[in-house]
Ligand code: UD1
């Protein structure tokens with residue numbers, strides 16, 4: 001039996017900060033048993049800084065790897081190189097990573113090479129389509145092969161892991177800590193981006209848009225923007241679109257949508273403002289993973305601009321719908337939600353298939369049990 005365990009949480013992008021912050025807070029509540037270290041790879045820069053501030057997280061290491069318009073090879077090689085040095089120096093008992101980003105996969109790989117155990121938060125999500133999402137589907141499948149503890153957010157995710165012959169004793173059904181993060185935000189003093197104060201939420205139907213997936217770049221992304229342009233021409237609609245900083249997104253969005261009166265192209269929003277927007281919008285149009293989990297928590301319908309999703313729970317609960325990336329179909333589904341009261345009501349029912357706000361507690365309890373009993 002060990003006296004104190006060293007747990008290193010490794011994170012790099014916006015969604016990883018949101019989902020690992022509650023876990024970091026919970027680790028800190030067990031100071032006597034756990035020495036908690038935080039490593040930021042810096043895969044994202046501006047897009048994580050405000051989130052770290054909000055959640056009061058101070059990384060022990062910042063590897064600062066981001067470069068403009070980075071390729072997957074850039075992220076992977078810089079991350080592997082810099083992270084392995086920190087892992088060798090600190091030799092944690094366990095690393096914690098989240099989801100399916102390149103930070104999460106490369107951290108898992110580095111830990112495996114150095115024979116350091118790995119815990120995977122949000123384990124077991126699958127589309128079973130190698131290229132969608134790209135590279136995330138393969139990242140998470142490879143992480144499953146490496147993981148020593150699998151924290152599955154839902155029963156479906158757990159079942160996917162069981163189907164892959166993962167030892168049931170290593171799977172922990174915890175919920176997704178994104179819901180814990182929403183509870184945290186609800187308790188903070190409200191500081192909302194002034195741009196949102198200008199939006200007429202009362203008299204207009206406000207559609208919240210986000211889109212950033214790598215596999216959509218090129219023609220599919222042009223079609224998404226074309227759809228947004230056509231939606232903006234419908235009566236009484238306002239579109240609020242915080243635009244991801246990836247240049248592949250920025251250039252096309254600005255070329256196709258800038259200057260349209262009722263399309264508000266904003267800088268990426270801080271988390272509190274984004275949650276405010278989620279609460280007050282009419283519905284959501286997005287290709288994001290995290291937003292698919294958050295929208296149902298506010299009873300907001302979400303149209304998912306992808307061909308497949310690993311978040312089937314929302315689809316099955318009837319609160320999310322896959323609409324693909326074809327302009328005509330996106331427009332058709334948006335019109336249906338705008339014009340049909342029954343279609344809207346059937347998608348805006350209360351559903352919380354992704355967690356109950358106690359995921360971080362369950363994750364840390366599982367770690368304590370594994371290492372200290
Ligand atoms: C990454 C993840 C994706 C996740 C998304 C969340 C990978 C391969 N992709 O995609 O799974 O859904 O984050 O948003 O891990 N940039 C900035 N400042 C920032 C952040 C990004 O300028 O703070 C720009 C840079 O030019 C950067 C580019 O965006 O090179 C792409 O960033 P990257 O992390 O490689 O990809 P994302 O599309 O953000």
Ligand code: UDP
Pocket residue numbers: 014015018210212242243267268269270271272274275287288289290291294
């Ligand atoms: N988000 C935010 N501001 C924004 C856009 C997104 O705070 O302008 C939050 C959102 O609430 C969710 C997370 O960022 O928690 C999702 O990030 P993203 O869509 O970039 O990544 P994904 O979840 O698709 O990996």
